[in-house]
Amino acid sequence: MSASDKTLADRTYRQLRGDIVNGRLAAGSKLKLEGLAQDYEVGMSPLREALARLMGDLLVVSEGQRGFWVAPLSLDELDDVSRVRALIETEALNAAIRNGDAAWERDVAAAFEALAAVEEHLPHTSEALPPEQLETWEARNRAFHAALVSAAGSPMLIKLRDLLYQQSERYRRVSLNVSRGWRNVHDEHRAIYDATMQRNALRACRMTELHLSRTAEEVRKAMAALAQDDDQVSGGKA
Structure with missing residues (x-):
């Protein structure tokens, strides 16, 4: 080529x-x-x-x-991706907290502050998020989670985490496209950030697990709602 x-x-x-x-x-x-x-x-x-x-x-x-x-989407794959991502992400975060230096802390803090600046303005109603704001949030959310694990010291671990994040993002978009309002995701990110800055690996990993499981549950509900809508449309055409 x-x-x-x-x-x-x-x-x-x-x-x-x-x-x-x-x-x-x-x-x-x-x-x-x-x-x-x-x-x-x-x-x-x-x-x-x-x-x-x-x-x-x-x-x-x-x-x-x-x-x-x-590639198709399925609830079985959602569960599998969520479970494996939690395993990989918490392992990477634990290593990053152990290995991270002052420069890593500054990078994590900057990424969190950028994300928080967007999340402070997220709606908590059924109001749809404007596409530009959604794209900004996605980019800063991706950067925050990447910064957290960036000091893990394992290129393979980071590569696997990135692949699983990409799969998770694809599923998360389903829930964001179904206008159901936003949960207080900023508090979840704040809890992960605070524990990470305190070098409390056990709590940081636990908060990450909860964050990922709540996201997966939101996606599951959204996929169920879409399936119900499809059934109603199909029934209406019968």
């Missing part, structure tokens, strides 16, 4: 990944190569390279010669 094709593959990979995680490409939908090449203005070779990388991220699946699909 030429250097230009490699650059195009990287760009297409990032665009496709964002569209899958954000739900713009629906779970379970067929990915038609001709349409993707036109939509993303890319040739077949870099497009296939991007899709291969997304398969490695578990965001795209392929069935023999039948083509590519956006």
